Amino acid sequence: MRVHSLFLYPVKSLAGVEVSVIDLDDFGPVGDRRWMLVNDQGEFVTQRKLPALARIGTGIDERGVSVHIPGEGRFHLAPGHEELSVLVWRDWMNSLIGPKQASAAVSRFCERSLRFVYMPDDTFRRVDPARVVDQKRVGFADGFPFLFANQASLDELNSRLKHPVNMRHFRPNIVISGAEPWSEDHWQYLTIGQARFKAVKPCSRCVITTMDPDTGTKDPGTEPLRTLSTYRKTQDGVIFGQNAVHQDGDHLSVGDAVIICPQES
Incomplete structure (x- = not known):
C-alpha cells in the first residue's frame, strides 16, 4: 500500500491544492484550514450554503496562502492584528481578521458580507x-x-x-x-x-x-x-x-x- x-x-470550503509533500505540526497538516470565511455574526460559511465557494481557487507559495476569486483577481492572505471570536459548529474560538481587500472581493463575488479569518498559533481548538x-x-x-x-x-x-x-x-x-x-x-x-x-x-x-x-x-x-x-x-x-x-x-x-x-x- x-x-x-x-x-x-488552505481555506475551509474553498478549492483544495494537490501537493507532493505535506509537513506536519500540532494542528495536523501544515497550512490546512487555518483560514476560513465567516459572516457578520462570526459564523463559519461553507459550500453547504454557498456552493459558489468551490469556484474560488487557492494557492500556496513563498508568500503564503493566496485565493483567486473569479472576476476579482488574486489576493494573498495575511492575518492582521484585529481579533474576532468565530464559530465552527459548536466551538467558539479566537481568530485574526484577514486583509480587507480580499474580504471585500469575496463579499462582492458571493453577494453577501463575508470576512477571511485566520487561526493563530495561540488558539487551541480541541x-x-x-x-x-x-x-x-x-x-x-x-x-x-x-x-x-x-x-x-x-x-x-x-x-x-x-x-x-x-x-x-x-x-x-x-x-x-x-x-x-x-x-x-x-x-x-x-x-x-x-x-x-x-x-x-x-x-x-x-x-x-x-x-x-x-x-x-x-x-x-x-x-x-x-x-x-x-x-x-x-x-x-x-x-x-x-x-x-x-x-x-x-x-x-x-x-x-x-x-x-x-x-x-
Whole structure:
C-alpha cells in the first residue's frame, strides 16, 4: 500500500491544492484550514450554503496562502492584528481578521458580507474528546485534522455510478492505493513513511459531495451521496473515508509506504 495523492485545503470550503509533500505540526497538516470565511455574526460559511465557494481557487507559495476569486483577481492572505471570536459548529474560538481587500472581493463575488479569518498559533481548538482522549488540536476543519480515503473504495463506488466522480468530491488529505475496497472501515493504526496515525471516526458525508468541485453545481440526482446511502449508511451517517489524528512524524510524501497495524506500535 502506498500514498496515492495528498491534498491541502488552505481555506475551509474553498478549492483544495494537490501537493507532493505535506509537513506536519500540532494542528495536523501544515497550512490546512487555518483560514476560513465567516459572516457578520462570526459564523463559519461553507459550500453547504454557498456552493459558489468551490469556484474560488487557492494557492500556496513563498508568500503564503493566496485565493483567486473569479472576476476579482488574486489576493494573498495575511492575518492582521484585529481579533474576532468565530464559530465552527459548536466551538467558539479566537481568530485574526484577514486583509480587507480580499474580504471585500469575496463579499462582492458571493453577494453577501463575508470576512477571511485566520487561526493563530495561540488558539487551541480541541479535537472531540469523546473520540480522542489526548489533547489533540485541530484548525478550522469540521472536527479532525486528517481525512484518509481509499482509492479502491472510490473505484468501487464509481462502478455503481452512471457518471463517475473523482476523489476531490470527498476532500481528503491522504489518498491510499493498494488496499481492498472499504478496508478503511477497519483501520485502527497506520504508519505512513515515518509518521504514525490513529483512525478515530468514520467520516459521515454531507451534501458537499454532490457538488462539482470545479463549478459548485449540485448533481440533480444528488450523486454520489444517493448511491452511497444505499449501502454505506451506518449509525454515524453515510460513510466514506476515515478521520484520523497523528501521533508523531514531521512529513508525508506521495509514494510513501502505508502499513496498517492492528494495535498501537
